[in-house]
Amino acid sequence: MSYPTQPTASHFINGQYVEDTDGAPIEVIYPATGEVIATVHSATPAIIDAALDAARSAQAAWGAMTGTERGRILRRAADMMRAANHDLSVLETYDTGKPYQETSVVDATSGADALEYFGGMAATLTGEHIPLGEDWVYTRREPLGVCVGIGAWNYPTQIACWKGAPALACGNAMVFKPSETTPLCALKVAEILHAAGLPEGLYNVIQGLGDVGAALVSDARVDKVSLTGSVPTGRKVYAAAAAGIKHVTMELGGKSPLIIFDDADLENAVSGAILGNFYSSGQVCSNGTRVFVHKAIKHAFLKRLSERLATAVIGDPMDPQTSFGPMVSERQMSIVLDYIAKGQAEGARLVFGGARMDREGFYVQPTVFADVHDDMIIARQEIFGPVMAVLDFDDEADVLARANDTEFGLAAGVFTCDLTRAHRIAAGFQAGTCYINTYNDAPVEAPFGGSKASGVGRENSKAAIEHYSQIKSVYVRMGDLEAPF
Numbered sequence: 464m465s466y467p468t469q470p471t472a473s474h475f476i477n478g479q480y481v482e483d484t485d486g487a488p489i490e491v492i493y494p495a496t497g498e499v500i501a502t503v504h505s506a507t508p509a510i511i512d513a514a515l516d517a518a519r520s521a522q523a524a525w526g527a528m529t530g531t532e533r534g535r536i537l538r539r540a541a542d543m544m545r546a547a548n549h550d551l552s553v554l555e556t557y558d559t560g561k562p563y564q565e566t567s568v569v570d571a572t573s574g575a576d577a578l579e580y581f582g583g584m585a586a587t588l589t590g591e592h593i594p595l596g597e598d599w600v601y602t603r604r605e606p607l608g609v610c611v612g613i614g615a616w617n618y619p620t621q622i623a624c625w626k627g628a629p630a631l632a633c634g635n636a637m638v639f640k641p642s643e644t645t646p647l648c649a650l651k652v653a654e655i656l657h658a659a660g661l662p663e664g665l666y667n668v669i670q671g672l673g674d675v676g677a678a679l680v681s682d683a684r685v686d687k688v689s690l691t692g693s694v695p696t697g698r699k700v701y702a703a704a705a706a707g708i709k710h711v712t713m714e715l716g717g718k719s720p721l722i723i724f725d726d727a728d729l730e731n732a733v734s735g736a737i738l739g740n741f742y743s744s745g746q747v748c749s750n751g752t753r754v755f756v757h758k759a760i761k762h763a764f765l766k767r768l769s770e771r772l773a774t775a776v777i778g779d780p781m782d783p784q785t786s787f788g789p790m791v792s793e794r795q796m797s798i799v800l801d802y803i804a805k806g807q808a809e810g811a812r813l814v815f816g817g818a819r820m821d822r823e824g825f826y827v828q829p830t831v832f833a834d835v836h837d838d839m840i841i842a843r844q845e846i847f848g849p850v851m852a853v854l855d856f857d858d859e860a861d862v863l864a865r866a867n868d869t870e871f872g873l874a875a876g877v878f879t880c881d882l883t884r885a886h887r888i889a890a891g892f893q894a895g896t897c898y899i900n901t902y903n904d905a906p907v908e909a910p911f912g913g914s915k916a917s918g919v920g921r922e923n924s925k926a927a928i929e930h931y932s933q934i935k936s937v938y939v940r941m942g943d944l945e946a947p948f
């Protein structure tokens with residue numbers, strides 16, 4: 464490995480790299496080869512303490528700065544992140560296995576967008592004046608205090624920024640714990656923020672597994688927890704945060720529906736299904752993995768989908784031509800292969816792929832099952848890999864009811880050329896993020912998040928501000944105050 468993937472130290476606390484080799488080692492594995500490319504150490508209680516103390520001490524002065532001053536630092540960090548895009552993208556590719564073709568245009572770019580957007584918004588975060596005759600109330604929008612961010616492994620840089628940028632813009636401090644599977648890129652985010660002028664202690668990164676996350680969530684110094692992860696983890700983290708009456712954002716998993724009507728533009732619909740199932744090798748939370756295709760176009764859809772999947776360039780993620788890479792880990796690969804076996808055992812028809820690839824690394828072929836029924840395991844559980852389930856339908860009301868018949872509610876999409884039907888279906892979806900004739904766009908300007916078991920709160924957009932700040936009302940009396948005695 465010629466690229467420097469070993470970080471200076473495992474943690475970033477109070478503006479500098481910190482090591483504590485008493486913590487259990489965590490090996491970082493390049494998914495394309497299985498090679499160990501770095502080792503970090505899990506945070507010990509002393510490291511957890513140091514990070515939370517640093518955040519607590521730094522927050523008050525940061526919260527007292529003007530929004531313009533805070534925003535200037537975040538916007539400078541955004542520029543620095545864009546300037547470092549190539550190196551950050553290479554590191555993200557080594558960390559996750561996602562093709563450089565993706566990481567070079569999505570990950571650090573999306574992180575920089577968040578820093579720029581919330582940096583621009585910081586100065587606009589004001590309260591309001593509420594007249595009450597000669598008296599009045601004014602409100603102050605105040606920070607929450609210390610926010611903990613806990614990340615998943617599929618978009619490590621993006622997640623570190625989607626949580627850090629609004630938290631810092633609102634005047635909070637953050638302690639961020641990346642996924643143990645992809646610990647490298649959040650350290651770079653911390654480095655860049657501090658190089659851009661962020662005072663020390665405001666964005667700390669510590670490593671570890673669920674036990675470190677759990678210790679952070681239950682700590683009395685923490686005011687807010689934002690998790691990106693699976694629904695089972697979300698249930699635990701939400702419960703632990705509730706015990707301390709902490710604010711939460713829960714960005715959790717999904718099993719989202721994508722409905723393709725017979726009047727849809729077929730080529731666009733196939734594009735949507737590909738983007739919503741095979742981008743990042745299918746490891747995207749909002750993926751539309753239950754693809755309901757109108758019976759009249761089912762054969763044409765499957766034929767065109769198979770033709771286009773055959774053109775995927777599967778291989779070395781660092782090759783800019785590669786458009787489909789490995790699963791993030793051996794564990795995730797075996798989870799996905801187990802689901803493929805279950806799909807076959809349940810009688811779904813394998814139309815494309817269906818196997819591990821005969822090469823080093825954790826590669827699973829893009830896989831499509833047709834004739835899937837609503838009650839099959841592959842149609843009900845989140846797989847988080849490149850496995851598309853195609854289900855038939857011929858009635859609008861019926862397909863909408865089937866699309867909503869799930870505990871999840873992260874995303875949903877519809878392809879149709881009928882304008883009124885498109886909006887009727889979008890209104891009927893029980894999901895936080897919906898798409899019409901597109902799939903998986905996630906611009907910083909739009910709220911992103913789930914309903915039902917898929918989450919609480921929203922990331923990105925003005926909506927995120929509500930989840931990283933609180934309103935204080937101040938009552939002001941101008942005249943004398945009467946009392947009953």
Ligand SMILES: NC(=O)c1ccc[n+]([C@@H]2O[C@H](COP(=O)([O-])OP(=O)(O)OC[C@H]3O[C@@H](n4cnc5c(N)ncnc54)[C@H](O)[C@@H]3O)[C@@H](O)[C@H]2O)c1
Nearest residue numbers: 614615616641642672673676677692693696714715716748
């Ligand atoms: N909604 C979204 O925006 C979004 C985005 C990306 C991924 N996801 C979801 O994330 C999942 C895949 O990621 P994953 O496998 O890393 O998820 P995961 O739930 O296994 O882990 C997520 C994070 O939580 C930590 N964690 C585990 N147990 C914990 C505990 N008890 N207390 C505190 N922290 C704990 C992990 O160490 C990790 O950092 C999928 O379900 C996917 O849909 C959601």
Ligand SMILES: CCCCC=O
Nearest residue numbers: 747748749903904905
């Ligand atoms: C579309 C971007 C979603 C990030 C979650 O995995």
